[in-house]
Amino acid sequence: MKRVIYLFIIASFPFVISAQENMFVVYSVKGTVTVVENKVETKAKVGTILNANSSIKVAAGSFATLLCNETKMFSLSKAGNYTTANLADSCKTNNSSVSANYMKYIWSELTKSKGTPEKNRKNYMANVGAVGRGDINNVWVDPRLDSVNYVSGTIPLSWKAYTEAEEFDFKLYDDSKTKVLLAKEVKKKHVDISELLKLLQPGKVYYWSATVKGEPENQDRKYLHYVTKDNYVSFFNSVKQHDAAETEAEMNFRLGFVLEENHYIAEAFNHYMKATQLDPTNSLYRFTFMSFKKDFEIK
Amino acid sequence: MALHHHIARHTKKYVSHVTKYLYERDTFFATIAVFVFLILLGMIPLNFYVLNPMKLALKDFDFNDIAYAKAHKNENIKIDRRIVIVNTGHLDRAELGFLIETVNAYKPKVIGLDIYFDGEREPEKDSILREAFRKTKNLVGVSVADTLDHRITIRKNNFDDVIPKRGYANLLGEDIGTIRYYAPFDEVDGKKYPQITSAIVKEYDHVAYEKLEKRHKEVESINYTRAVNNEDKKKYQVIEPDVLNSDGIDSNMLKDKIVLLGYINLEDEFDIEDKKFTPMNHKFYGKQHPDMFGIVVQANIISMVLDGNYIKKMPKWVAWLVAIVIGWIHMSLFIRYYLESHIWFHLVAKLAQLFSVVFFAYVGIFVFDKFEVKLDMKYTLYVIALAVDVIYFYEAFVGWLHRKYKYQTIFGHHHNPLEHATHHTNDHLKHETNDHHKHETTTQEPTTH
Numbered sequence: 030m031k032r033v034i035y036l037f038i039i040a041s042f043p044f045v046i047s048a049q050e051n052m053f054v055v056y057s058v059k060g061t062v063t064v065v066e067n068k069v070e071t072k073a074k075v076g077t078i079l080n081a082n083s084s085i086k087v088a089a090g091s092f093a094t095l096l097c098n099e100t101k102m103f104s105l106s107k108a109g110n111y112t113t114a115n116l117a118d119s120c121k122t123n124n125s126s127v128s129a130n131y132m133k134y135i136w137s138e139l140t141k142s143k144g145t146p147e148k149n150r151k152n153y154m155a156n157v158g159a160v161g162r163g164d165i166n167n168v169w170v171d172p173r174l175d176s177v178n179y180v181s182g183t184i185p186l187s188w189k190a191y192t193e194a195e196e197f198d199f200k201l202y203d204d205s206k207t208k209v210l211l212a213k214e215v216k217k218k219h220v221d222i223s224e225l226l227k228l229l230q231p232g233k234v235y236y237w238s239a240t241v242k243g244e245p246e247n248q249d250r251k252y253l254h255y256v257t258k259d260n261y262v263s264f265f266n267s268v269k270q271h272d273a274a275e276t277e278a279e280m281n282f283r284l285g286f287v288l289e290e291n292h293y294i295a296e297a298f299n300h301y302m303k304a305t306q307l308d309p310t311n312s313l314y315r316f317t318f319m320s321f322k323k324d325f326e327i328k
Numbered sequence: 329m330a331l332h333h334h335i336a337r338h339t340k341k342y343v344s345h346v347t348k349y350l351y352e353r354d355t356f357f358a359t360i361a362v363f364v365f366l367i368l369l370g371m372i373p374l375n376f377y378v379l380n381p382m383k384l385a386l387k388d389f390d391f392n393d394i395a396y397a398k399a400h401k402n403e404n405i406k407i408d409r410r411i412v413i414v415n416t417g418h419l420d421r422a423e424l425g426f427l428i429e430t431v432n433a434y435k436p437k438v439i440g441l442d443i444y445f446d447g448e449r450e451p452e453k454d455s456i457l458r459e460a461f462r463k464t465k466n467l468v469g470v471s472v473a474d475t476l477d478h479r480i481t482i483r484k485n486n487f488d489d490v491i492p493k494r495g496y497a498n499l500l501g502e503d504i505g506t507i508r509y510y511a512p513f514d515e516v517d518g519k520k521y522p523q524i525t526s527a528i529v530k531e532y533d534h535v536a537y538e539k540l541e542k543r544h545k546e547v548e549s550i551n552y553t554r555a556v557n558n559e560d561k562k563k564y565q566v567i568e569p570d571v572l573n574s575d576g577i578d579s580n581m582l583k584d585k586i587v588l589l590g591y592i593n594l595e596d597e598f599d600i601e602d603k604k605f606t607p608m609n610h611k612f613y614g615k616q617h618p619d620m621f622g623i624v625v626q627a628n629i630i631s632m633v634l635d636g637n638y639i640k641k642m643p644k645w646v647a648w649l650v651a652i653v654i655g656w657i658h659m660s661l662f663i664r665y666y667l668e669s670h671i672w673f674h675l676v677a678k679l680a681q682l683f684s685v686v687f688f689a690y691v692g693i694f695v696f697d698k699f700e701v702k703l704d705m706k707y708t709l710y711v712i713a714l715a716v717d718v719i720y721f722y723e724a725f726v727g728w729l730h731r732k733y734k735y736q737t738i739f740g741h742h743h744n745p746l747e748h749a750t751h752h753t754n755d756h757l758k759h760e761t762n763d764h765h766k767h768e769t770t771t772q773e774p775t776t777h
Contacts, residue, residue: 056562058576075571076578094562099406102562127399127697128690134398135686 051120053079053095053113056102060091065110084112095119107209154191166247167191168239173324174294176252179222179229180261182295186251187219187326188239196242201225204234206250214242219326222253222295231257254292261293278307282314285321294325349667350660354738358663358722359656362714365721366707388505388605392702393612395693402553405563408631410532411586412436412565413556413623414572415593416443422453424589425460427569431589432464434582438531439467440524440630442497442590442623445487454486461490468493468527473514480514482521493531495524499604499625500547506605507625509547512540512633525629532586536634549639551632551700552608556624558594564627566592586630590623640701647704655711658684659719666719667738677716684712 055064055077062073063086073085073093085105087093092106097120105111146153170188177186190197199220201211210228213220220237222229229235236250256264268287275283285300301318308314321327349355395401414431416424424443431439448454461467469491472483482496500509512526522530530537554563567577593599603618604625611617632638661680665673692703722739729735 055578056565058571074576074578074581075567076565076581078578096407096562099409100404122404123400124404125400127395127401128694130399131394131690131693134394 050081051097051113051117052099053083053097053116054099055079055085056094056096058091058093061088062086062091062093079113081113084110086110156191166249167194167241167244168197168247168249170239170249170251171324174251176254176292177222177294178254178256178261178292180256180258180293180296182299183221183223184294184298185219185221185326186237186239186253189218190241192241194241198240198242198246200238200240200246201228201253202236202238202250204236206236210235229253229255231255232260256293261296264291265296276308278304278311278314281307282317285317289321297321298325298327345664346657346661348660349663349738350657352660352663352738354722354726355656355660355663357726358715358719359652359659359711361722361725362655362659362711362718363652365714365718366710388502389613390506390508390607391689391692391705392696393506393607393609394689395696396552396608397610397612399693399697401693401697405553407563407565408554408627409565409585410634411588411627411630412567412582413588413590413592413627414567415569416589416591417569417593419569420453421445421449422456423569425453425457427572428457428460428464428467428589430572431582431587432466434577434579434587435584436582436587437466437584438528438586439464440528440586440588440590440626441467441469441491442524442588442626444470444472444497445485448486458487458490461487466531467491468495468524468531470494470497470524471521472496473498473516473521480516480521482516493527495522495527497524497622497626499550499622501604504605506607506609507550508607509549510629511547512543512545514546523629525626525633528586528588528630529633532630533634536636539636540633543638549641549702550606550625550629551637551639552606552628553631553637554624554628555608555620556592556594557619558597564624566594588623588627588630590621590626592621592623637700640699642701642703644704647707650703650705651707651711654684654688654708655715658712658715662715662719663738666723674716681712681716685709 055062055073055075057075058073063070064073064077064079064083065086066080066083070086079085079095085093085095087105087108087110089108091108092104094102094104095116096102097116101120101122103116103119144153167190168188169191174186177184188197195216197215197218199211199213199215200209202208203210211225218239220239233255235253235255237253238247238250240247265284265288268291269280269284271280271283281300282304285297285304288294288297288300298321301314301321305311305314305318414427416427419427428439428441445457461469469487471485471494473496474481474483488494496514498511499507500511501507510523510525512523513520514523515521526537526540529540555561556564556566565581567581571577591602593601598617600618602622604620604622605616605618606620606625609616609619658680662673662677665676669676688705688708692705695701695703726735726737726739730737730739
């Protein structure tokens with residue numbers, strides 16, 4: 030019987046371990062951050078331990094850095110009330126072994142592309158080359174995408190990076206530029222508007238930004254206006270009217286140009302494409318359409 | 329033919345590439361020649377790498393640094409809660425005095441002050457600081473050790489009388505070099521004088537201190553385990569003075585702990601005041617930025633001593649023995665290709681060298697990570713690198729012995745162009761013949777020139 034009990038204890042040991050609670054300790058605090066324990070709210074101090082029934086309140090513009098199980102560190106910068114149960118996911122540690130990391134490093138070095146600044150200057154321009162005043166970030170957004178008027182379809186909100194970064198933080202803000210509507214990590218250098226549609230409402234203005242993961246937030250917000258169909262139709266009709274005689278292809282090319290100038294990127298794309306389809310022999314149309322796709326990274 | 333027979337036959341064939349010449353006299357002598365060459369190179373008193381950029385770049389290089397920089401050793405190690413770092417920033421002497429008193433109010437077991445106060449300043453501020461030192465009995469201060477004529481002296485300071493417990497903060501390393509070592513104690517005026525971390529450990533944990541003393545090591549390797557940077561690494565608790573002054577820390581935060589007061593700036597990554605190069609630097613070769621503030625280096629030393637987590641080093645004779653064995657095996661492989669498939673010799677040698685560097689560096693990193701033992705594989709890697717060139721030298725040398733004294737050598741046929749040609753033309757045929765063939769080659773009559 031004793032053996033059975035021992036076996037049971039040994040067998041249940043891993044579950045006991047996995048069921049252990051995470052221990053959170055406040056590492057640093059800035060602004061107004063409080064800890065609620067047994068319905069008593071106190072100021073969060075460095076070194077405060079949060080137990081299973083505690084929660085932490087972060088006010089707007091404040092942040093707290095917590096340490097989970099004395100190993101994993103993470104920050105709470107978004108205003109809100111967090112219970113320790115909500116934070117359990119932040120305790121996950123990266124368990125990759127030293128051997129695996131070493132092999133990955135060797136492989137990455139063996140397969141690293143060779144080159145020199147003289148032969149491939151674009152690969153060696155990963156520096157700003159001047160002192161920074163204000164916020165310097167390693168993300169560059171084409172000025173053409175500085176403002177986007179969106180009606181329908183989809184276009185990518187794209188950017189370029191000065192570093193070899195592979196992961197980026199994309200954020201969508203409301204018209205105040207401060208309230209984050211969406212924050213997501215992306216492993217590509219663009220986010221299609223179609224992915225944001227469920228958060229957008231026609232007639233409203235939004236802003237977006239992209240930041241290299243781990244770097245300070247990019248303060249450069251880009252304008253995104255979800256134009257109502259009525260407003261677009263009235264604008265479109267105003268630019269469609271033209272006194273001079275023109276073919277269907279010419280009209281579409283002209284409309285594509287005017288719409289692009291007025292930041293209706295998705296609509297401009299449709300008209301440039303139509304012009305090319307209607308007159309496939311016209312090299313100007315083809316070249317403009319190709320350049321347009323390249324500039325806006327439309328595949 | 330059954331698959332396992334097929335595999336066994338091929339395995340045997342490839343193993344024979346290494347073992348075929350393993351027990352030949354020339355393999356032994358060529359291996360010895362590599363070591364003779366190595367020792368002779370080491371005896372040259374001049375630094376030939378004076379203008380060699382490769383050598384200069386790798387002068388401060390240690391393969392084990394890859395364990396931190398790229399293989400993320402100790403990444404998931406827990407924060408050391410026994411030690412708390414309080415940033416002193418650019419506080420003046422009076423403000424520092426108040427800070428020391430504030431810290432002491434939280435009842436830490438030891439306060440380590442990693443700041444040296446050179447000379448006198450404003451009298452009112454100096455006296456506030458002096459009073460704080462006088463009242464703080466558990467304070468360990470910093471001395472500066474100077475070396476003069478191979479003798480260590482401790483620089484006199486006007487606060488010496490109020491800081492009875494002191495230690496030198498000096499670390500061992502070249503100017504702008506990686507800090508890998510420290511001297512736990514040194515002799516000053518015939519007496520044992522502690523480094524500041526040893527003095528702090530003495531106050532905090534007497535058992536750990538005695539263990540350190542009993543090691544009788546003049547120089548200890550620092551086992552770096554924890555970093556604090558402005559990215560995601562914060563393996564020691566760092567407290568800013570304003571947080572401390574505004575009662576922003578938990579009342580038990582510093583109680584019975586080691587509090588280190590020193591300069592650390594996590595706001596500005598380009599601030600390099602008192603920042604050192606350590607093996608934890610992300611960039612482990614070439615030009616780089618210093619990566620760790622001095623106070624964090626001292627904290628790492630204290631963690632190491634408290635945990636008894638010292639770095640063990642492979643004895644030098646083991647390093648040489650490993651180099652001899654590995655060098656011998658490589659020499660056997662290289663000679664096999666040199667004599668029998670000369671066209672492939674350089675390709676095989678380069679591939680073997682590449683594989684060996686990757687493999688033996690891995691073995692070193694693995695053992696360092698698992699057992700905190702530093703394997704010294706540099707001799708092994710030197711031998712593998714030199715072996716190829718030494719074969720040419722050795723061949724010329726035995727050729728001369730062969731002509732002069734009829735010395736029997738497996739390189740004999742290489743000295744007769746006719747025989748050489750015949751030998752290599754028949755390479756493919758020889759592979760098909762039995763294993764005794766090599767003895768025929770090795771015992772052939774030397775040709776006189």
